[in-house]
Amino acid sequence: MHILITGAAGFLGQRLTQALLAAGQCRGEPLTRLTLVDQSTPPHPTAQGAVAITTTARDLTEDGAWDALLEGRPQVIYHLAAVVSSAAEADLALGQAVNFDATRRLLEGCHQRGMSDTRVIMASSVAVYGGELPDVLDDMTALRPQSSYGSQKAMCELLIQDYSRRGLVDGLVLRLPTIVIRPGRPNAAASSFASSIxxxxxxxxxxxxxxxxxxxxxxxxxxxxxEALVHGAEVAADSLGDFRAFMLPGITVSVAEMLDALERKGGAEARARVSFRPDERVNAIVSSWPGRFRTAKADALGFVGDSDFDAIVDAFMAEHPRAR
Incomplete structure (x- = not known):
């Protein structure tokens, strides 16, 4: 089994790499080859077993960038590379090139090589929704993104759906909730504050x-x-129905409830370290994202979310012993 991961230098890509290596197999086959690509060379993980690992730096928007990556005909492709929300809003051309054009080139590259059985898994976002919305959304809610990032992800969803409908690839789009708690430092994502607070x-x-x-x-x-990304490679194509994109099973939490959990786990001193300073640009983007979903399709396909928000904080503290 040959797996390709784009955006492999990011925190999610690195975690996915370790999870796949720990599993040692995918879709019932031993993992034998892993190709990791990002703008900067991804860290080279320690191989577990006889896995050939290639790490490479590449600009996926350049002509021919996909040729060498697809030459080895990977059977599963995790497409995580993206320009995040605030950056895509600030630079339309950059967001279009990375978030949409590179995805189109990936799909066309698979088509040209006859890679119809390759499972292409793209990470999409809650940002594909927006505008006037019902109180609770489901997978049939119309996409009305209110940001360039959301629009680019929505266009990619439709493109993957069409290539899959035609039998040119075996596509799957997982709409990711806001990921909390991200390690490291704040980045350009509008939702970055949700981890930093x-x-x-x-x-x-x-x-x-x-x-x-x-x-x-x-x-x-x-x-x-x-866990959801790993499971996405295992889901049978004939169980996906007539549309290949759906929301993963997150949980709904207000900022106030997040800070309540912070106080329960870190004490009043920790909560007192958070101050409020309104930012209209960030608020305009994040407030357009819906907060309540029914995720019946993901549930039926075996995707599993967190039990509650305290469990999310507990998981972070267990992984980062310095957190208190």
Whole structure:
């Protein structure tokens, strides 16, 4: 089994790499080859068993960038590479090139090589929704993104659906909830604050929240997202129905409830480290994302979410012993 991961240098790509190596197999076959690609060379993991690992730096928007990557005819492709929400909003051309054009080139490259059985799994986002919405959404809710990032992801969803309908690839789109708690430092994603208002106080640092305490988010832990990505390769094509994109089973939580959990786990001192400083740009993007979903399709296909928000904080603290 040959697996390709784009965006492999990111925190999600690195976690997925380790999960796949630990499993040692995929779709009933031993994992024999793993190709990792990102803008900068991904860290080279320690191989477990006889797995040939290639790490490479590549700009996926350049002409011919996919040729060498698809030459080995990977049977599963995890397409995680993307320009995040705020950056895509700030630079339309960059977002289009990375989020849409590179995905189109990937699909066309698979088509040209006759890779109809290759499972292409793309990470999409809650940002594909927006505008006037029902109180609770489901997989049949119309996509009305209110950001360039959401629009680019929605276009990719339709493109993957069409290539799959034609039998050119075996596509799957997993709409990811907001991932909390991300490790590392804040990035350009509009949702970055959702991790920093927990991660920094638990590490004894101050944090700023740019949105109101009443804002609701649909969230999922990094561990459960990685489990979902691994499971996505195993789901039978004939069980996916007539549309290949759906929302993963996150949980709904308000910012205030997130801070309540922070206080339960880190004490009043941790909560006091969070201050509120409204940011209209961030709020405009994040408040357009819905916070409540019915995820019947994901549930029926065996995808599993977190039990509650305290479990998400507990998982972070267990993984990062310095957090207190």
């Amino acid at each position: 927990l991660r920094e106080p638990l590490n004894g640092e101050d944090a700023v929240c740019p949105v109101s305490p009443e804002l609701e988010l649909f969230v999922m832990s990094p561990g459960k997202v990685v």
